[in-house]
Amino acid sequence: MAWSPDKTEVKSWNEWDTLRHVIVGRADDCHIPPEEPALEAKVPEDSDMRGQWGRRPQETIDRANELLDNFADQLRKRGVRVDRPTSIDHSQPATTPDFHTDSQFGCMPPRDVLLTVGHEILEATMSYRCRWFEYLNYRPLMQQYWDEDPNFRHEAAPKPRLTDADYHPDYLSDKIGVEKRLQWTAEKFFVTTEEEPLFDAADVLRFGRDLVVQHGFTTNLKGIEWLRRHFPDHRVHTVNFPGDPYPIHIDATFTPLRPGLILNNPQRRLPEEQRGMFERNGWEILDAAQPAHNTPPPLCYSSTWLSMNVLVLDPKTVCVEKSEVYQAEQMDKLGMEVVEVDLRDAYAFGGGLHCCTADVYRDGDCEDYFP
Numbered sequence: 001m002a003w004s005p006d007k008t009e010v011k012s013w014n015e016w017d018t019l020r021h022v023i024v025g026r027a028d029d030c031h032i033p034p035e036e037p038a039l040e041a042k043v044p045e046d047s048d049m050r051g052q053w054g055r056r057p058q059e060t061i062d063r064a065n066e067l068l069d070n071f072a073d074q075l076r077k078r079g080v081r082v083d084r085p086t087s088i089d090h091s092q093p094a095t096t097p098d099f100h101t102d103s104q105f106g107c108m109p110p111r112d113v114l115l116t117v118g119h120e121i122l123e124a125t126m127s128y129r130c131r132w133f134e135y136l137n138y139r140p141l142m143q144q145y146w147d148e149d150p151n152f153r154h155e156a157a158p159k160p161r162l163t164d165a166d167y168h169p170d171y172l173s174d175k176i177g178v179e180k181r182l183q184w185t186a187e188k189f190f191v192t193t194e195e196e197p198l199f200d201a202a203d204v205l206r207f208g209r210d211l212v213v214q215h216g217f218t219t220n221l222k223g224i225e226w227l228r229r230h231f232p233d234h235r236v237h238t239v240n241f242p243g244d245p246y247p248i249h250i251d252a253t254f255t256p257l258r259p260g261l262i263l264n265n266p267q268r269r270l271p272e273e274q275r276g277m278f279e280r281n282g283w284e285i286l287d288a289a290q291p292a293h294n295t296p297p298p299l300c301y302s303s304t305w306l307s308m309n310v311l312v313l314d315p316k317t318v319c320v321e322k323s324e325v326y327q328a329e330q331m332d333k334l335g336m337e338v339v340e341v342d343l344r345d346a347y348a349f350g351g352g353l354h355c356c357t358a359d360v361y362r363d364g365d366c367e368d369y370f371p
């Protein structure tokens, strides 16, 4: 049955079928959390974020919200239904019997927390202590979907304990250096241990029957095994990107645009031995265009490769950040209509156009692209 804006239905099997309903995050009350093991490992040694924490300046929150609101309006004008989270008080400390952190993170970006697979939205375990309660920002929407869609499966992965046993102390020096980090990434030695299943939803890409999951700082092998057991009708593939010294979240590294075509970050190429399923099935893996910027904006966790963190609206239309002219040009040459979105001043709140959204409904069914 065709999608209708008057009826809530949760369904999305991949990253590219026509988008009808989406969640766009908010910058409300976003905090730079205090130091904690997994978060420190992601912050480059020379980053302006080192040693900082506390509520982000109000003018930056207001500016990010302005851009996120504009993006939501742009999507609405194209006929996409857009929902927004309800911010909790992120200044509150998070305390469990196992850990304490003096503040939380925010309700950006939803893609890290919510994984939509078919009729299910799964709340990820998360791997930062400051993000342990982040799912609460989305619970009003989950309750609404539950009430309105009788086929919606609302699931939550087991909450991790996040004791010190979850983190390798080797990563806690602020003077590791990029060379050492690259060596550790190549050896698949990450800040998180195999103490218990851990995953962020943004480490997962959906290709119909196949889920492609990055093993890195925010997702460990037990997390991937948990996903495999949780989705028994899917094939779950583990991937690594050895060129990334700070490997979190797959969506500034590997970007499927439509069946048969993926952009790959040229500094983080998928290793030959992991390309088989794509090559056997005639998929092309192209180097993404270079970012337009040499540095991320101030107080930003992410790399300049948010240039390729695009939101595909349908197999012929893609949202690209307005200043990312090289990425837009590449999309144009690939035959995609480019929708320019001004979002750079919101990057510091947790990412780009893919990060700041979470799918609720896309057309299409669960196809097997890798028979």
Ligand code: ABU
Residues within 6 Å of the ligand: 202, 248, 249, 250, 251, 252, 301, 302, 303, 304, 305, 306, 350, 351, 355
């Ligand atoms: N959340 C995507 C960030 C990845 C990167 O910093 O490249």
